[in-house]
Amino acid sequence: MGRAPCCDKANVKKGPWSPEEDAKLKAYIEQYGTGGNWIALPQKIGLKRCGKSCRLRWLNYLRPNLKHGGFSEEEDHIICSLYISIGSRWSIIAAQLPGRTDNDIKNYWNTRLKKKLLGKQRKDHQQRARRGRGGPKQEAKSDESGNLGVAGEGGSRSTYWPEPPMPVYSTGQPDHRVNDTDASTNRLLMMHGNASHQSPFIPHSSLPLPQMYDNSTTLMNPLVNATSFKEAMQVPHRFTAELDEMMLHCNQVKLEGLDCFYGAGGVVDEHQGTTTPASMNWSHVSPLIYPNVLTSYQGMQQCLFEEPVHLGMQ
DNA sequence: AATTCGTTCAACCGCCACGCG
DNA sequence: GCGCGTGGCGGTTGAACGAAT
Numbered sequence: 001m002g003r004a005p006c007c008d009k010a011n012v013k014k015g016p017w018s019p020e021e022d023a024k025l026k027a028y029i030e031q032y033g034t035g036g037n038w039i040a041l042p043q044k045i046g047l048k049r050c051g052k053s054c055r056l057r058w059l060n061y062l063r064p065n066l067k068h069g070g071f072s073e074e075e076d077h078i079i080c081s082l083y084i085s086i087g088s089r090w091s092i093i094a095a096q097l098p099g100r101t102d103n104d105i106k107n108y109w110n111t112r113l114k115k116k117l118l119g120k121q122r123k124d125h126q127q128r129a130r131r132g133r134g135g136p137k138q139e140a141k142s143d144e145s146g147n148l149g150v151a152g153e154g155g156s157r158s159t160y161w162p163e164p165p166m167p168v169y170s171t172g173q174p175d176h177r178v179n180d181t182d183a184s185t186n187r188l189l190m191m192h193g194n195a196s197h198q199s200p201f202i203p204h205s206s207l208p209l210p211q212m213y214d215n216s217t218t219l220m221n222p223l224v225n226a227t228s229f230k231e232a233m234q235v236p237h238r239f240t241a242e243l244d245e246m247m248l249h250c251n252q253v254k255l256e257g258l259d260c261f262y263g264a265g266g267v268v269d270e271h272q273g274t275t276t277p278a279s280m281n282w283s284h285v286s287p288l289i290y291p292n293v294l295t296s297y298q299g300m301q302q303c304l305f306e307e308p309v310h311l312g313m314q
Numbered sequence: 315a316a317t318t319c320g321t322t323c324a325a326c327c328g329c330c331a332c333g334c335g
Numbered sequence: 336g337c338g339c340g341t342g343g344c345g346g347t348t349g350a351a352c353g354a355a356t
Binding site for chain 3: 052055088089103106131
C-alpha cells in the first residue's frame, strides 16, 4: 500500500488557474491567512484544487511583491554565484532575491543561465579543437562581439555570459604565457581550499582536506581530475551532474565564466609554473554567501562592471 | 500561409523532513 | 520511538507561444 494522496485526485481540478480561482484564493488568504493548513484551505474556499496546488499558486504567483521575468544582470550573477557554491538549492537562492520565487529562479536557470554557461564551455572546447587541428575556420554562428550565442536564443532579449577579463598578473599586463586552463583551475582550487572561508551552506567535512589542497602539490599539479575536484569542493550531490558538464573539458579548457566569480588575476611563479590568486578571500567570490560583505559585492562588481566591453553588456 | 521546431514557464509529481499525538 | 499528516523542495512535464523554414 502506498502513501495516501494528499487530496482526492478524482475531485480535484488540475491545470492552469482561472482568474476566478485566483481571486478566491487571494481574497481568502489576504483576509484570513492560510490558517496553517493548506490541505484544508481549498475546501474552506470552495476550490476544487489540491492544497499543495493552492500553496504553489499563492507562493509563485499570487503573493504580493512578486517580480516576474526581467532578471537583472546583477540577479543573474547572484544566481550563478550561489549555484556554483551551493548547487540547486533554489529556495535558498530565492531567499537572497526579494520578490523572486524558487520556481522562477529554477526555470530561469534551466532555460537560460545554464545554457549560457554550458554552451560557452562547449563552444570554447570546439574552437580549441578546431584550432588544434590547424583550422582557423570561424564558428558559423558566432556573433560580432565574439560573445557566445546560445542556440535558439534570440540574442536581443538575453544577455550573454560575461567574457571573463584576461588575467592580469603582477606585471600589469595580460599574461599569455601561462596555460590559462591551469591558472583558472588553480584559482578555483585555491579559493575552495581556503578552509577558513568555507561557505556556510556547504557542510564542513570532518575529513582532512584532500592533499590537492596542499599548495606544494596542487599548484605543481594543475591537471586535477574532475572527481577529486568535486570531492575537494564538497559539492552537493545534485550539483555534480552540472559540474560534470562544466568539468567536461577541465583538463583542456579554462573554466571561463567561473573565473568571474572567483576573481581573476594572480601572481605567476614562472619557476614553479604556478599561479597564486591575487585574492583568496571568499568574500570576493560571493558577497551573499558572506554576509559581512553583503553590501559591497566587491568581487562580483569588479568582474561585472569594470570591463563592460568584455561582458557584452548592452 | 502553413508547418515545424525550439523555448519558456506554470503546474504537477514524488520524495523528504519535520512536528505532533 | 513510531506512525501519520503536512509543508517544503527540487525535478520534470506539457501547453502555449514565437521564430524559423
